[in-house]
Amino acid sequence: xxxxxxxxxxxxxxxxxxxxxxxVGADVELTADPDAVAAADGLVVPGVGAFAAxxxxxxxxxxDRMIERRxxxxxxxxxxxxxxxxxxxxxxEHGVTTPGLDQWPGEVVRLEADVVPHMGWSTVAPPEGxxxxxxxxDQRFYFVHSYxxxxxxxxxxxxxxxxxxxxxxxxxxGARFVAAVENGPLAAxxxxxxxxxxxxxxxxRNWVASLG
Amino acid sequence: MSVAVRVIPCLDVADGRVVKGVNFxxxxxxGDPVELARRYDEQGADEVTFLDVSASAEARETTMEVVSRxxxxxFVPLTVGGGVRSVADVDRLLKAxxxxxxxxxxxxxxxxxxxxxxxxxxNQVIVLSVDARRCTGETRTPSGYEVTTHGGRRGTGIDAVExxxxxxxxGAGEILLNSMDADGTTDGFDLTMLRDVRHQVxxxxxxxxxxxxxxxxxxxxxxxxxxxxxxxxxxxxxxxxAEVKAHMRAAGIAVR
Numbered sequence: 001x002x003x004x005x006x007x008x009x010x011x012x013x014x015x016x017x018x019x020x021x022x023x024v025g026a027d028v029e030l031t032a033d034p035d036a037v038a039a040a041d042g043l044v045v046p047g048v049g050a051f052a053a054x055x056x057x058x059x060x061x062x063x064d065r066m067i068e069r070r071x072x073x074x075x076x077x078x079x080x081x082x083x084x085x086x087x088x089x090x091x092x093e094h095g096v097t098t099p100g101l102d103q104w105p106g107e108v109v110r111l112e113a114d115v116v117p118h119m120g121w122s123t124v125a126p127p128e129g130x131x132x133x134x135x136x137x138d139q140r141f142y143f144v145h146s147y148x149x150x151x152x153x154x155x156x157x158x159x160x161x162x163x164x165x166x167x168x169x170x171x172x173x174g175a176r177f178v179a180a181v182e183n184g185p186l187a188a189x190x191x192x193x194x195x196x197x198x199x200x201x202x203x204x205r206n207w208v209a210s211l212g
Numbered sequence: 213m214s215v216a217v218r219v220i221p222c223l224d225v226a227d228g229r230v231v232k233g234v235n236f237x238x239x240x241x242x243g244d245p246v247e248l249a250r251r252y253d254e255q256g257a258d259e260v261t262f263l264d265v266s267a268s269a270e271a272r273e274t275t276m277e278v279v280s281r282x283x284x285x286x287f288v289p290l291t292v293g294g295g296v297r298s299v300a301d302v303d304r305l306l307k308a309x310x311x312x313x314x315x316x317x318x319x320x321x322x323x324x325x326x327x328x329x330x331x332x333x334x335n336q337v338i339v340l341s342v343d344a345r346r347c348t349g350e351t352r353t354p355s356g357y358e359v360t361t362h363g364g365r366r367g368t369g370i371d372a373v374e375x376x377x378x379x380x381x382x383g384a385g386e387i388l389l390n391s392m393d394a395d396g397t398t399d400g401f402d403l404t405m406l407r408d409v410r411h412q413v414x415x416x417x418x419x420x421x422x423x424x425x426x427x428x429x430x431x432x433x434x435x436x437x438x439x440x441x442x443x444x445x446x447x448x449x450x451x452x453x454a455e456v457k458a459h460m461r462a463a464g465i466a467v468r
Binding site: 012013015016019020023048049050114115116117118119120121122140142143144145146172173194195196197198200201 | 214215216217218253258283284287288289306307309310311333334335336337385386414415416417438439468
């Protein structure tokens with residue numbers, strides 16, 4: 001059974017992530033202990049609320065270093081919602097720009113659409129070769145967010161070869177935005193798989209299965 | 213690739229039990245909110261809402277326990293409203309497993325509560341619940357609709373449309389617009405009020421009050437609702453969530 005650590009750094013409603021992972025058969029621990037985080041087969045970084053607040057809380061428990069160390073060793077990490085956003089270069093909310101973990105190039109900006117927040121079930125467009133969306137390519141997933149990355153991180157990385165090019169899944173709300181990224185050991189979703197019913201469960205099952 | 217219109221069953225809960233009439237076929241215990249929520253999840257509900265109508269503080273503690281047991285069993289968002297008065301109340305509900313919290317009367321008394329909650333948890337957790345009715349008697353508001361309290365029995369003189377706009381400005385991530393005139397009639401949602409609010413408000417809008425047949429839900433979606441909420445038609449088995457969605461889908465409305 002794959003052991004999954006869910007990073008416990010004070011973000012809201014992390015228990016739903018724990019339960020959804022348990023539902024798909026993972027052995028889950030909610031923890032911020034660096035040894036436990038390092039030892040797990042997979043690390044999930046949830047995130048709810050404001051970009052700046054999440055970054056501060058993450059750094060507060062040393063989560064930024066834990067994530068970096070795991071990735072340096074090629075060990076899987078899955079970011080959810082603001083947990084996706086903080087993997088990018090920076091986020092701008094209410095005119096304040098906060099540096100992110102800079103694993104991927106791109107900035108998190110406010111969505112321009114008739115109705116914001118983007119709240120509800122939307123379809124996504126996964127690319128060829130996706131592992132996360134296997135079997136649920138045509139399903140809807142539950143999104144709750146007002147900010148997103150709208151530039152293509154794969155495009156920005158192309159000049160930095162040799163690098164394993166990320167697989168980008170797009171969705172649309174007002175304009176297209178990054179709904180998920182799969183990039184070697186680091187994957188992330190802007191939507192909430194733990195709140196996305198059976199489709200979300202299948203996505204988590206796919207990720208847990210990939211942990212080996 | 214548009215976002216699907218959500219269908220949301222709502223359960224009135226007091227002392228850990230569903231209190232409004234429930235007559236769900238094939239259910240041994242129709243009064244258990246956890247079991248009902250799970251049924252709705254299985255039927256394809258896009259979200260589930262609990263309205264805590266408990267009178268006492270002790271009963272509210274029971275609700276926390278129900279919220280937490282429900283959150284363990286359903287894998288779609290759970291909204292809990294009723295009697296939320298402070299940031300601490302919101303914190304407790306979120307910790308118990310709610311994804312969103314409905315705020316109503318407390319925000320009328322003290323609108324800053326919305327900003328305080330938004331600052332702490334983000335605006336996506338706040339559903340501002342507006343119980344509105346057509347103005348009657350001496351009362352006049354610009355939109356012709358006023359905000360009520362006490363289950364629609366007491367008028368406030370506050371314009372319902374202006375309040376929805378202000379609530380969104382203060383930090384509400386979503387507006388639950390409940391027509392007190394239509395509530396319980398099963399004659400359909402108040403589409404005029406829905407359109408009035410839709411034209412003014414840029415956050416998601418949930419239509420509530422008056423649902424009786426599948427066409428009502430489709431009309432509410434056409435009038436601009438991002439989500440449609442109903443209680444009795446689902447509880448009594450008059451309609452299933454799947455039937456409502458099938459009608460909406462056939463009418464060309466995106467549903468999950």
